Amino acid sequence: MQDILRKTNKSLDRSGVFLTHHHLKLGIDIHWHEFYEIEYITAGSGKVYINDKAYELRPNTLLFLSPVDFEKIEVENSLSIVNLAFSGAIISTKISSLLPYGCAIYDYPSEIFDILLRDFKIYDEWFYQKYTQLVNCVLIDVIRKFSKSTKIIETSPIIKALHFMDLNFKNQISLEQISRHVGLAPTYFSSLFHQKMNTTFKEYLTSLRLDYAAKLLVISDFSSTEICYTSGFNDFSSFSRAFKKRFSLSPSEYKKQKPS
Numbered sequence: 283m284q285d286i287l288r289k290t291n292k293s294l295d296r297s298g299v300f301l302t303h304h305h306l307k308l309g310i311d312i313h314w315h316e317f318y319e320i321e322y323i324t325a326g327s328g329k330v331y332i333n334d335k336a337y338e339l340r341p342n343t344l345l346f347l348s349p350v351d352f353e354k355i356e357v358e359n360s361l362s363i364v365n366l367a368f369s370g371a372i373i374s375t376k377i378s379s380l381l382p383y384g385c386a387i388y389d390y391p392s393e394i395f396d397i398l399l400r401d402f403k404i405y406d407e408w409f410y411q412k413y414t415q416l417v418n419c420v421l422i423d424v425i426r427k428f429s430k431s432t433k434i435i436e437t438s439p440i441i442k443a444l445h446f447m448d449l450n451f452k453n454q455i456s457l458e459q460i461s462r463h464v465g466l467a468p469t470y471f472s473s474l475f476h477q478k479m480n481t482t483f484k485e486y487l488t489s490l491r492l493d494y495a496a497k498l499l500v501i502s503d504f505s506s507t508e509i510c511y512t513s514g515f516n517d518f519s520s521f522s523r524a525f526k527k528r529f530s531l532s533p534s535e536y537k538k539q540k541p542s
Contacts, residue, residue, distance in 0.1 A: 299413050300367035301402050307360045312502055314352040319367045321345040322395045326361035332384035334497040344390035346424045349449045351384030364395045372414045377421055379441045382428040439464040440478045451490040452514045457483050492528050499537040506533035
């Protein structure tokens, strides 16, 4: 089975961060990351596909990608990119609960990236602290522009559960596992989740997987079977039934509707 290229946390250093300034002459096929990523274009042109949306690339374009986003880059003129990768450990619960899915901001000022590149040459014991603070400043700008809501669910176990599910829905996660993660008994967590989210844990998890599969069907050339398993389902017939119930089309029918 063909796989979407996966970039793992091995790319990060021991502190959970990574910074590089590189030049890209050739495109990069569809891939996803186990970490968060900010990419800042300093020169060149091209196009990037994030999930099911296309964005033009030009100088001062900022891209934000979470671990559940997938990306494909096409290069027109050699791209110069400042790449910031980091684990969720450097993000506060409040910020992570409000972050949107992958997106792009045009004409974003370069000052923060200039500072990080300058300090990276020093890379002393203070670099990690500065990196963390400046990355969170960028993420706040992303939230201000793209977050659908600034309302935060007050019950912290639910925030923690939603964040865990958003980052891990492609894996086989259970009610028991996520209950342990938030420190609640499964029965109580299930009831609390339904009360706060107006849907069950299983329905929410299935919805995350179906939305992801629908985006993959639009942007990629992978088969419906490949997308089924990439999206976290472990049975194609169950996936197909759930997809048709949600979108009123089978996965193959949905795929045929994508723009040529």
